[in-house]
Amino acid sequence: GENVEQHPSTLSVQEGDSAVIKCTYSDSASNYFPWYKQELGKGPQLIIDIRSNVGEKKDQRIAVTLNKTAKHFSLHITETQPEDSAVYFCAASIAGNQFYFGTGTSLTVIP
């Protein structure tokens, strides 16, 4: 089955700096890659996603890139703010039938 690895497990950045989280996947059939943000005491919230026919997608301060050849995708957060502090999960899916999650990255933005 699919195996998703996520790095780093923890990340601290100064407010205003950028944060990058990277994931790799093993199954070349995976074609949908969402990112989730989970704040303390809440369920994961979908923040951005990318499909395999696209190399990059951006939504304000958040962007995701996908390299199908290398089987890796990354989340980029620019101009980080304290409210970006949370745990971020990547996932890989084949047509939304089953989702495989990374191990999570705890992001801390230091004011």
Added chain:
Amino acid sequence: SAVISQKPSRDICQRGTSLTIQCQVDSQVTMMFWYRQQPGQSLTLIATANQGSEATYESGFVIDKFPISRPNLTFSTLTVSNMSPEDSSIYLCSVSRDREQFFGPGTRLTVL
């Protein structure tokens, strides 16, 4: 998107007892999922619940321990049976719509 609610939001239970968690979705969905998230860990799929059929369990999870009901297209329940402290986790309901997956707020379970 999808609006998902779960009840209870948290509970503290004694070992050997059972707890049923409810999940309600704001509109009809075909596929509903139940996940477990142990403290500081990632999400582990327990089972997939489709309306009108038996739930499909992942390796390591059995129906006797985690019975699931799916009586209609907007509702599901997960029961955690004969609980032990190792069952202390967050239990999350999620739904799939247009290939995207959305999560409920979770039920935080503590077993003493």
